[in-house]
Amino acid sequence: MLSLYNGALDVPLILKTWYEEEARSNYGAYIPFVGTVRSEDGIDGLSFDLYEPILDSWFEAWQKKAQDKGAKIKMAHSHGDVMLHESSYIAAVFSPKRRVALEFIDEFVEDFKASAPIWKYDLKNGKRIYAKERSTAISGSGLLA
């Protein structure tokens, strides 16, 4: 399940909802990762653009991988502005056993950072500045150069 929100995520509500959705699904492990905007380099917050068609297909491919291991992924992400100490990202893996979930959340979040079509901007002094130095070219980039 992929959920997109305008602005900051309501973390307690999302974690509680996901917990309750799977409470009787016989998963032994629920491992969430919550990404929160930190104060650094004088930013007031972050802002995000995303491209849903490819984000959806990227997520569905990972959901199939999770299903092959008897697991399930849930992910929530913001678009628009998210201010300091608010959260923009939650990913969670449910699985029968702890080890699968711990390994899977690591792989999933790493690929998310490298491949998910989401663009980050620093909010600073009223400007929205693309976080170019922290961004990663998607595998296969440069085809048209």
Place this chain on the structure above:
Amino acid sequence: MVRVEFLGPIQKKALELEITNLNELATILQNDKEVSEWLATCAVAVNDTLVSSLEAPLKDGDKISLLPPVCGG
């Protein structure tokens, strides 16, 4: 006619072009000062599927997207 969209931080309006493959698009964009500097780091999707070759033929109504470097989370 195909539509070319520039995603995320690339500040460029979509183009409508009469082209039949991505090689032609490469030539056009390499000569476009607004976008040429992005090409080395952009991935390319045709109809929302990432592609790895310039050779696939394009047909009328196709949508091409340029995806610059990403940073979710």
